Amino acid sequence: xxxxxxxxxxxLICSAAVFSGSFAASAQGGDIRAAQRPESGIVxxxxxxxxxxxxxxxxxDFLGTHGMNLYVYAPKDDPYHREKWREPYPLHExxxxxxxxxxxxxxxxxxxxxxxxxxxxxxxxWAGKADEQALLRKLETVHALGIERFxxxxxxxxxxxxxxxxxxxxxxxxxxxxxxxxxKPLLVVPTEYFLRDMKDGSRAxxxxxxxxxxxxxxxxxxxxxxxxxxxxxxxDDMTEAERLYGRPLGVWWNYPVTDYLxxxxxxxxxxxxxxxxxxxxxxxxxxxxxxxxxxxIALATxxxxxxxxxxxxxxxxxxxxxxxxxxxxxxxxxxxAEHSRRxxxxxxxxxxxxxxxLKEEMAAFWQKTERGESAEREAASIRQEFQRLQHAAEHLxxxxxxxxxxxxxxxxQLLGLYAEAGExxxxxxxxxxxxxxxxxxxxxxxxKDVPVDWQEKEEPRLSEEVLAAxxxxxxxxxxxxxxxxxxxxxDHD
Numbered sequence: 001x002x003x004x005x006x007x008x009x010x011x012l013i014c015s016a017a018v019f020s021g022s023f024a025a026s027a028q029g030g031d032i033r034a035a036q037r038p039e040s041g042i043v044x045x046x047x048x049x050x051x052x053x054x055x056x057x058x059x060x061d062f063l064g065t066h067g068m069n070l071y072v073y074a075p076k077d078d079p080y081h082r083e084k085w086r087e088p089y090p091l092h093e094x095x096x097x098x099x100x101x102x103x104x105x106x107x108x109x110x111x112x113x114x115x116x117x118x119x120x121x122x123x124x125x126w127a128g129k130a131d132e133q134a135l136l137r138k139l140e141t142v143h144a145l146g147i148e149r150f151x152x153x154x155x156x157x158x159x160x161x162x163x164x165x166x167x168x169x170x171x172x173x174x175x176x177x178x179x180x181x182x183x184k185p186l187l188v189v190p191t192e193y194f195l196r197d198m199k200d201g202s203r204a205x206x207x208x209x210x211x212x213x214x215x216x217x218x219x220x221x222x223x224x225x226x227x228x229x230x231x232x233x234x235x236d237d238m239t240e241a242e243r244l245y246g247r248p249l250g251v252w253w254n255y256p257v258t259d260y261l262x263x264x265x266x267x268x269x270x271x272x273x274x275x276x277x278x279x280x281x282x283x284x285x286x287x288x289x290x291x292x293x294x295x296x297i298a299l300a301t302x303x304x305x306x307x308x309x310x311x312x313x314x315x316x317x318x319x320x321x322x323x324x325x326x327x328x329x330x331x332x333x334x335x336x337a338e339h340s341r342r343x344x345x346x347x348x349x350x351x352x353x354x355x356x357x358l359k360e361e362m363a364a365f366w367q368k369t370e371r372g373e374s375a376e377r378e379a380a381s382i383r384q385e386f387q388r389l390q391h392a393a394e395h396l397x398x399x400x401x402x403x404x405x406x407x408x409x410x411x412x413q414l415l416g417l418y419a420e421a422g423e424x425x426x427x428x429x430x431x432x433x434x435x436x437x438x439x440x441x442x443x444x445x446x447x448k449d450v451p452v453d454w455q456e457k458e459e460p461r462l463s464e465e466v467l468a469a470x471x472x473x474x475x476x477x478x479x480x481x482x483x484x485x486x487x488x489x490x491d492h493d
Contacts, residue, residue, distance in 0.1 A: 040069065040302075040306050043074055064107035064108045073097075076116070088141060097113075110148075118155075136172065136175055154188070155189045155193050166215040169215060173216055187220050194226060194227050199240075217247060222249065222285065229347070230350060232272020233273050234274050235276035248281060251285065255351060258343065267337035269301035271301075271351070275309035278305070286302050293401075293403055319334065332392035339467060340354065369477075375429075387419070397413070418471065428443035453472075
């Protein structure tokens with residue numbers, strides 16, 4: 001045992017030295033990229049309605065066209081993937097998987113079939129053996145359909161026995177090899193799958209330590225970065241992940257997924273990823289939205305980042321993706337999408353800021369207004385943008401392909417409502433400056449029912465810190481300093 005520990009420690013030290021050296025070399029300049037580009041693609045791993053067969057087929061074509069080669073099948077709300085993982089798929093779903101595998105081969109994409117057994121998996125005794133065989137039977141069935149790569153996920157569960165999970169995975173991995181089900185690395189997600197949850201200070205938590213220490217070296221572990229939904233992944237994050245596991249880790253990138261805030265669409269670019277991520281992660285997977293067609297905006301930018309990480313320009317890649325996917329509608333789509341990029345809540349912070357230039361202009365407008373200065377120049381510019389947004393919302397609602405319009409109609413309608421309300425705000429402020437107090441009050445009444453606060457995460461939302469904040473500010477401004485006196489000129493525009 002002592003000899004084994006010494007050998008294991010030496011291996012870890014060598015691995016860390018090689019990994020750190022390669023990071024140092026990449027930081028000295030030149031194009032930071034992998035000697036061999038990481039395997040890349042998507043993981044259909046969101047909570048919500050799983051995609052249809054048609055939607056998956058379209059996504060396979062998209063991935064192949066954009067140089068990505070992996071499609072991980074892992075929809076959380078597929079009962080046979082998670083809650084009913086022991087049960088075989090119904091015949092119609094088996095046939096659908098078979099067709100999907102054939103279509104994937106034609107597109108140059110590999111299907112990875114995932115199972116999430118952790119909710120009730122048993123690890124020991126007769127019951128443990130029975131569960132192991134149930135999982136292997138499911139993998140054998142799927143293999144017969146033409147799928148030759150697998151993943152097992154232990155994320156989002158309460159059970160945290162790292163040693164038991166690792167030994168289970170080792171046995172399954174060995175059986176996959178013995179039964180000739182796959183020659184590709186098994187992909188796994190541990191229960192502690194982001195850095196802040198993996199360690200206490202500089203020390204690995206018990207679960208992560210046990211899981212990493214016992215897991216076979218040919219199994220590929222995925223992590224999400226410093227948090228579940230972080231701003232980005234740095235070279236330091238990659239170094240720390242490797243230190244904890246003694247091996248490079250693959251990446252599960254949680255953008256553009258929105259299952260934690262489904263009322264908002266993530267229509268911005270992939271950003272915040274250090275070139276070292278592409279240079280050293282063996283696998284890079286993006287988790288898309290429940291909405292497959294709108295997910296393509298961000299996914300296309302991810303493909304561009306993978307192509308040239310060190311020269312990647314997120315804004316340019318985003319605009320290129322919009323032009324590629326929307327053609328004559330690209331300008332209108334850009335106006336819409338600019339207000340639906342940032343994903344922000346108490347534990348999630350990611351994505352480009354919504355409409356930063358307009359936000360700055362609005363701040364200048366309010367600064368002058370509250371000082372009693374003329375803000376007509378800012379108002380005129382903002383008014384023009386509101387008009388453009390109104391036109392974009394109407395044009396997109398009329399001209400978008402039906403499948404895309406269905407994915408974003410509530411948000412498009414909200415954009416039009418916000419644009420109209422924004423013009424009302426400008427008119428209300430102008431009425432105050434002209435002493436048209438009755439008119440100001442009448443305009444305020446038009447704003448009262450415009451939704452700028454949300455009670456449920458499913459409620460449609462966009463531009464929380466820009467358009468919604470502008471309207472919310474106007475309401476508060478009127479309520480804090482209500483007009484007094486009689487109308488001096490009700491006919492002012």
